[in-house]
Amino acid sequence: MLHVVIMAGGSGTRFWPQSRRKLPKQFLAIGGERTLIQETADRCLPLIAPERLWVVTGAIHAAETARQLPDLSSEQVLIEPCGRNTAPCIGLAAIRLLAADPDAVMLVVPADHVITPADAFRRAVTDATRFLAAHPDSFVLFGVKPDHPATGFGYIHRSPATVAGEDRVYPVAAFKEKPDPLTAAEYVASDEYLWNCGIFVWKARAVLEALAV
Numbered sequence: 001m002l003h004v005v006i007m008a009g010g011s012g013t014r015f016w017p018q019s020r021r022k023l024p025k026q027f028l029a030i031g032g033e034r035t036l037i038q039e040t041a042d043r044c045l046p047l048i049a050p051e052r053l054w055v056v057t058g059a060i061h062a063a064e065t066a067r068q069l070p071d072l073s074s075e076q077v078l079i080e081p082c083g084r085n086t087a088p089c090i091g092l093a094a095i096r097l098l099a100a101d102p103d104a105v106m107l108v109v110p111a112d113h114v115i116t117p118a119d120a121f122r123r124a125v126t127d128a129t130r131f132l133a134a135h136p137d138s139f140v141l142f143g144v145k146p147d148h149p150a151t152g153f154g155y156i157h158r159s160p161a162t163v164a165g166e167d168r169v170y171p172v173a174a175f176k177e178k179p180d181p182l183t184a185a186e187y188v189a190s191d192e193y194l195w196n197c198g199i200f201v202w203k204a205r206a207v208l209e210a211l212a213v
Contacts, residue, residue, distance in 0.1 A: 004044040005093040008057040008111035026111035037111040094204040104204040128201040140201040143194025149184035154196040
């Protein structure tokens with residue numbers, strides 16, 4: 001079954017001074033009444049039963065997570081012993097999910113994204129889970145077509161041709177770190193590069209096996 005894992009361990013330093021260590025940007029309302037983590041949960045909950053929503057965060061933010069998402073049980077808030085970026089966060093969640101569901105599929109999302117319209121996002125997730133059902137050893141990641149040469153994002157270089165039988169699924173040719181302005185402009189002009197938005201769909205068991213390599 002599909003489970004949603006919200007990564008909420010960031011310190012939000014790039015959004016200072018609005019974002020502070022004890023209250024980083026995922027816990028702030030930006031442009032609306034709901035905070036970013038609440039909007040993330042709202043966006044994902046139509047896809048799953050409420051008990052299959054999980055949040056990974058640090059001990060310093062556990063109480064605020066529980067306050068802002070009061071319908072979560074304490075077991076659904078996974079505490080990182082210490083912040084070690086994305087891979088350990090995903091590994092921790094995968095271990096917990098496998099204990100609850102040996103066939104768990106993970107939708108991994110950052111807590112601080114603004115995504116509109118939400119129904120288009122959910123359709124993309126549905127497409128990803130359908131693809132994964134047919135290709136269970138695959139790792140599916142979401143990319144956004146860039147509309148300007150941003151230097152603050154990593155990029156995905158996609159293969160020119162889609163996967164056979166698919167119209168929106170491309171093999172990944174390479175991952176590119178945050179580029180300089182000239183390189184970013186070349187990426188946008190080529191039409192073969194996407195912003196890497198850090199959203200993933202994969203089998204929990206498969207990602208744990210990959211992390212163990």
